[in-house]
Amino acid sequence: MDVYLIQQIVNALSAGSLYALMAVGLALIFGILRLINFAHGDVMMVAAYIAAFSLFAGLPLPVAIVTMIAGTVLIGLAMERIAYRPIRGGPEVAMLLTSFAVGQILQNGTLLVTRLASQPVQIAFPTPDVLSGVVAIGAVTIPRVNVIGFGSGVIILAGVMLFLTRTRTGLSMHAAADDLPAAQLVGIRVNWVVAAAFALSAALASVAGLLYASQAGQINPFLGFSPVLKAFIAAVIGGFGSISGAVVGAYALGFLEVIPTALGGIADILPPGAVSPEIHDLLATVFPSALGSYRDAIVFVFLILMLLFRPNGILGGRAREDTP
Amino acid sequence: MLELTGVHVAYGNIRALQGISIRVGAGELVALIGSNGAGKSTTLKAISGLLRPSAGRIEFEGRDISRASTDVIVGLGISHCPEGRRVFGRLTVRENLLLGGITRPIAEVRSDIERVTTLFPRLGERMTQLGGTLSGGEQQMLAIGRALMSRPRLLILDEPSLGLAPMMVERIFEVIDDLKRGGLTMLLVEQNVHHALDSADRAYVLESGLITLEGPADVLRRNPQVEHSYLGR
Ligand SMILES: Nc1ncnc2c1ncn2[C@@H]1O[C@H](COP(=O)(O)OP(=O)(O)OP(=O)(O)O)[C@@H](O)[C@H]1O
Ligand SMILES: [Mg+2]
Numbered sequence: 001m002d003v004y005l006i007q008q009i010v011n012a013l014s015a016g017s018l019y020a021l022m023a024v025g026l027a028l029i030f031g032i033l034r035l036i037n038f039a040h041g042d043v044m045m046v047a048a049y050i051a052a053f054s055l056f057a058g059l060p061l062p063v064a065i066v067t068m069i070a071g072t073v074l075i076g077l078a079m080e081r082i083a084y085r086p087i088r089g090g091p092e093v094a095m096l097l098t099s100f101a102v103g104q105i106l107q108n109g110t111l112l113v114t115r116l117a118s119q120p121v122q123i124a125f126p127t128p129d130v131l132s133g134v135v136a137i138g139a140v141t142i143p144r145v146n147v148i149g150f151g152s153g154v155i156i157l158a159g160v161m162l163f164l165t166r167t168r169t170g171l172s173m174h175a176a177a178d179d180l181p182a183a184q185l186v187g188i189r190v191n192w193v194v195a196a197a198f199a200l201s202a203a204l205a206s207v208a209g210l211l212y213a214s215q216a217g218q219i220n221p222f223l224g225f226s227p228v229l230k231a232f233i234a235a236v237i238g239g240f241g242s243i244s245g246a247v248v249g250a251y252a253l254g255f256l257e258v259i260p261t262a263l264g265g266i267a268d269i270l271p272p273g274a275v276s277p278e279i280h281d282l283l284a285t286v287f288p289s290a291l292g293s294y295r296d297a298i299v300f301v302f303l304i305l306m307l308l309f310r311p312n313g314i315l316g317g318r319a320r321e322d323t324p
Numbered sequence: 325m326l327e328l329t330g331v332h333v334a335y336g337n338i339r340a341l342q343g344i345s346i347r348v349g350a351g352e353l354v355a356l357i358g359s360n361g362a363g364k365s366t367t368l369k370a371i372s373g374l375l376r377p378s379a380g381r382i383e384f385e386g387r388d389i390s391r392a393s394t395d396v397i398v399g400l401g402i403s404h405c406p407e408g409r410r411v412f413g414r415l416t417v418r419e420n421l422l423l424g425g426i427t428r429p430i431a432e433v434r435s436d437i438e439r440v441t442t443l444f445p446r447l448g449e450r451m452t453q454l455g456g457t458l459s460g461g462e463q464q465m466l467a468i469g470r471a472l473m474s475r476p477r478l479l480i481l482d483e484p485s486l487g488l489a490p491m492m493v494e495r496i497f498e499v500i501d502d503l504k505r506g507g508l509t510m511l512l513v514e515q516n517v518h519h520a521l522d523s524a525d526r527a528y529v530l531e532s533g534l535i536t537l538e539g540p541a542d543v544l545r546r547n548p549q550v551e552h553s554y555l556g557r
Contacts, residue, residue: 182410187398
């Protein structure tokens with residue numbers, strides 16, 4: 001039971017880190033441009049492919065990671081320059097539709113590249129050794145990627161928070177989100193700040209892509225859909241556009257997702273005699289072992305309840321300098 | 325120092341400015357007055373590069389800035405304190421000031437923040453307060469302080485007394501007079517025409533996108549048309 005619980009908590013934290021890496025990027029861009037960048041999941045997908053091909057090519061892991069981050073940042077910058085800058089300040093619907101189009105282009109472009117490289121649509125991800133296997137802490141065994149995923153997520157997010165609140169570029173992002181013309185008037189180079197925000201969110205998405213692919217073991221050009229949706233939900237839970245809200249929402253979502261799995265079949269996991277037979281039966285009825293498969297349904301019900309009763313998110317109403 | 329020649333600005337097919345010419349000499353305080361919708365803010369936005377003139381020339385110290393971007397214009401020494409204050413509400417007073425100095429070397433920004441808080445002690449007491457939670461008067465001080473952080477040689481003020489209580493209006497004009505004595509060149513848009521003409525050296529009257537009157541402030545103050553339309557006499 002203890003072992004099981006610890007495993008579930010680590011799963012939640014690891015998923016939370018991954019969602020947070022994605023959600024921060026969404027919140028950053030939304031804050032400044034009012035653009036919900038649904039292509040963000042596809043940026044993450046492309047990162048996974050760059051990592052895979054770099055590793056296939058025999059590059060050592062650190063070099064492959066640098067290549068992945070650099071390549072993904074370039075794609076993020078190109079996306080901003082070619083697709084989003086021309087319609088900046090336009091109707092939000094136009095920007096949203098553009099982001100779907102960008103996503104399609106990234107998916108089809110990746111498909112094309114895999115074809116040209118004579119690879120199947122779905123390929124096995126060459127998970128590096130440091131991200132495979134399990135770590136054993138006493139009786140608990142946890143997939144190593146989850147531990148590293150959680151840890152690296154926390155470190156990177158802490159760095160991003162410091163950057164956003166302690167550097168002039170980070171504060172410029174807040175200012176641009178707060179009042180774009182006023183930011184321009186003090187001499188902030190808005191084009192530069194927007195490009196920096198896209199570069200940062202692409203870099204974060206690339207780390208998420210590596211973690212995601214290492215967990216899944218397989219990659220395909222459509223894998224970005226679920227993570228971007230989860231990141232969007234995380235951002236909504238936290239209060240859309242708020243950076244710290246996105247982080248809080250992401251970890252909340254991580255826990256929310258493991259609860260059905262953890263509670264499902266809990267009656268069978270309890271040591272014999274721990275509870276009376278009546279309570280055992282009650283638990284078995286309320287939390288059937290199949291509960292885990294309703295995970296996404298439960299998450300979406302929660303999302304709907306959030307939107308109905310706390311549309312500004314968990315941190316909504318609390319205004320601090322975290323809405324770029 | 326600043327020279328606008330035949331400047332036109334249009335919003336779609338609304339012709340907001342129809343060929344205006346304005347000159348601001350070094351050390352001068354020039355007031356631009358006119359009724360609502362005359363095009364005063366539009367003029368200021370064209371100078372600071374937020375709007376592109378469709379025709380005409382804007383020169384700052386002999387250099388054509390009519391196509392330059394706002395950050396370049398700020399770097400050249402023009403600072404525009406916008407109508408409605410527009411402080412960054414979710415950033416602290418200190419962060420607002422810090423960003424006002426974004427075009428300056430970071431090492432000098434710290435001492436400049438001290439200069440601004442000497443000018444506005446109220447801001448110094450509220451450095452960690454969020455801009456959005458300041459009173460209207462404090463926000464106006466912050467907006468002016470933030471505009472001064474770029475060490476402008478030309479300060480553009482758009483209705484700094486808007487919506488302020490009489491005491492605070494006095495205080496703002498004291499600051500403007502102080503800055504003028506310090507040698508700063510200013511272009512001032514004001515609804516408070518009495519005060520504006522008291523402080524200004526020269527003034528322009530803008531009506532429906534055209535300059536209809538110009539001259540020394542004390543001459544314009546006695547002009548019957550100005551008295552009737554703007555001084556309510
Ligand atoms: N973004 C815009 N789009 C369309 N028309 C605009 C826009 N901004 C200003 N205008 C129009 O341009 C004209 C001049 O506006 P401007 O803001 O320059 O006036 P103003 O003299 O500053 O007035 P006020 O004293 O009320 O601030 C007005 O008729 C206004 O309706
Ligand atoms: Mg105006």
